[in-house]
Amino acid sequence: MSQTKKKNSSGEETKPQTSFANKFFKGSKLRSSKAESRSESKDLETVIVNPAMGQRRHHPRPCIKPLSSEMEGESRAEKNEQFLQKLGKKAVNKCLNLNNCGLRTADMKEVVALLPSLPDLEELDISWNDFVGGTLHSITQQMHLVSKLKILRLSSCRLTTDDIGALGEALKAIPELEELNLSWNSKVGGNLPLILQALQEGSKLQTLELVDCALTSEDGAFMGQLLPMLQSLEVLDLSINRNISGSLNRIAQGLKNTSNLKVLKLHSCGLSQDSVKILDAAFRYLCDLRRLDLSCNKELGGGFEGSPAQLATLRHLQVLDLHQCSLTAGDVVSLTQVIPLLSNLQELDLSANKKMGISSENLLSRLRFLPALKSLLINNCALENETLTALAEASVHLPGLEIFDLSWNKCIGGNLKLLVETLQLSASLQVLGLSSCSLVTEDVTLLASIIQTGHLAKLQKLDLSYNDSVCGTGWTVFCQNLQFLKELTELDISLRPSNFQNCGQWFGHLLHAMTKLPEITEIGMKRWVLTASQEEELERFNQDHKRRIHIDHGGFQ
Template sequence: VPSAPVSHSPKMSAHPSSSTVSNSQSLYSKPLASEMELESRMEGNEQFLQKWGKKAVDKCLDLNNCRLTTADVRETVALLPSLPDLEKLDLSWNDFIGGTLHLLTQQMHLVSKLKILRLGSCRLTTDDVRALGEALQALPELEELNLSWNSKVGGNLPLILQMCQEGSKIQMLELVDCALTSEDGAFVGQLLPVLPNLEVLDLSMNRNIASSLDSIAQGLKSTSDLKVLKLQSCGLSQKSVKLLDAAFRHLCELRTLDLSCNKELGGGFEDAPGLATLEHLEVLDLHQCSLTAHDVVSLTQVIPILSSLQELDLSANKKMGSSSENLLSRLRFLPALRSLLINNCALESETFTALAEASVHLPALEILNLSWNKCVGGNLKLLLETLKVSTFLQELRLSSCSLVTEDVALLASVIQAGHLAKLRKLDLSYNDSICDAGWTTLCQNLWLVKELMELDVSLRPSTFRDCGQWFRHLLCAVTKLPEITEIGMKRWVLSTSQEEELECFEQDHRNSIHFDLGGF
């Protein structure tokens, strides 16, 4: 703090008078107190953040899943004045936020530059969501809003999003499992035309919005920049697909489409040409949609056109098993495909053969899930060439495929030859027909898969078997696998000596690897 200026006039005393001292103190004590107060506040802020293992970053405050208490919420609010440039605030997965949000919303004007606000699963009350609606008006720069898993959002959506005006900057709106009503759905439809920058819309797990899907679909026609549309488990029907299909022609930038878990949707794709216009689509999720044979015929014409497709999920559609031969054979036209999930589709020999022949042409494949398709058992050799050329394969799931010993021996030979080097997850569970010799052969070569993180060889819930000598080979292999953390061995019964071996192993490796031996 600078000293008071000294006068050189001969009429002035060399020592300042009491009034001068008083004036000096009044001039400089306030800034001094402010500086000390600011320093103290910053130290308190740092201590608060350190409690959660966080660091003070001017533009980002991430306190998701920190079990914040009401007192913590008050401390969070106290942070805001020192973060005027804050752009991201994430308080998701903190149950005690509910009922206290007004403490935050009253100070929201202090962070008017906020672009990202996440309040997912905070048990927000009706009062909270109403207060939020008023506070959002003080955030003109808001681009991302996540209110997912807050049931009180339902019925109050217009109050929350009243801040959205023509030309709003909102790019991402996530309202998963918010108990949205049919009226909320209709409001979304009216809202979409004033969100020209919207890129992500997730309304999943709101079953009551299906009845207002005509309004939503109409609104989607105005969101030409939309890249992600998720309507998982929304009670969609055949009619819903027709409504959406008319909107698809306007969504030329769409990258992700998720219509999964809509069990009444089956039959809706029989005449849905709009899907073929999504030429930039990278992710298509239609799992558990009760797809019919006619749907499969329609998709057979569409999917080869989607040449940018990287992820395709058709799992849990059992009716397509006997009618998807042509569809699966055309997967060869998707060279960028990285993830193919076709588990639990009741594939038959002909359809599996078509898949195996097409998969050779998928060099970028990273995830392949064929679980719960019994026809794979005894026929894994059909995938031999695919396993050789899939140099990027990271996840292979063959659970409950009726695999036999010869299948596992084939897999071991592929590993021994140096293939599957990038594999991180291998699921061979619920294949009870594999004998001990097969498991031994596999475990003897498992150490070559250096990046393996998860292995599952669990038995079916109804089966219990004594663990053979292959267990020792497994332990030996695991010592040479630096990344592995999880081994599923449910319902395998270890002998006393094997239990001792496992105990010694775990002591040596400080429990860094979890052996799941449950299920009894």
């Protein structure tokens, strides 16, 4: 996900801003006028002749500043602005974002030179710049100049051990720090106390992100000791640190003292069945928790058996992510008792838990008690006909659904009619995933009729890939009605990797539909092969419509 320039949140063009140099330094017009003033002032110097000494003494006016000092300041301003323009960035009074700018050692010197000009700086982001590693000390030595700093992001900077030591000292100079992101820096592992030693009781830190930092079990134990001092902490992300599972007891004890915590992410941390019980003991102290991510912990399966009672106390929980956790039938039985009680839940991800199968019928039927649900991901869960029926009946009661992914559940093939009422009532649906669902021609034509009648009008992304059993007639009917999805931005109808087919007559209908879709930017057609005449059609389309639509197809015959 590369960095791009964006419009403001209202979608309107932002007004031209005063340049960085003009904002903090005097401009070139002032230079010319002041030079003239100096010339006039020199003519007005008082000349005193002392007859007794035979000497002349010149007394310059005291308000005149040395020319070299003035010019040095102005030259520095110009260099600062040129440096930022080269990176395609702008500095504002409180934010300097140099994320993913390919900074090199020489550039780091320029960054250091910027800091004295930004005494009110509150946000500094130099993440995803590999050459920051080994040079961070040049910045940390200047941290006292930006003591109002609240946000510091240094993710994926290849920090060295020396950098980490220097950072630990520098944090003492920025007592207002509220967010610290050191993710994807492997040298943080084993050295966490060196960095966070400056955080004492009363710290204002609200967000701490340490994703994939190779944290050790000792780092986890230190974190457990530190957490009670971080009373303002709201976001803690320790994801992709598998070794901290050995000190989870200490971390859980610390979590009991972070009553303001709103986000806890332990994705891919090597959690086991026992880990669920350890965390469950801490949940009742986290009354304000909004997001809980325990995903991609494959050894966690079976941990929810026996009813994790305290999970039900997270009444403010809005996001629960349990995808790829090897959930067992026993886990599903317990979660059936808990999840319906989380009435504020907005996002639920149970995907890639293939053992759910038939045991999820009761759980899916009770989703009707989650009226705020906006995102439901149950792709690749080996659903069966009974569970699909239960899901269809419950999903009718989810009018606010925006994301619905059922991909890789083969039972949907030939049974999409069970979801007709849901698709007709889901006026807010923006993303629909039906990839590799063994859809047949009747399913696709049914979907086309739903679209034709004005339903799914808000749909932005539609994934129908890997449904190779749909015949040309089905794709023709679908493409003829595609034009009614006015907000669609992405469509995927790719074939399976092992299957290549020639495009039928429906390709012409697809091109016609694209002329009616103002937002479309991406068409996935992998392994669909164009004939010579279709290639000509595509070339004419590209010439007539100067829009950036990426069509990823299987090539030409």
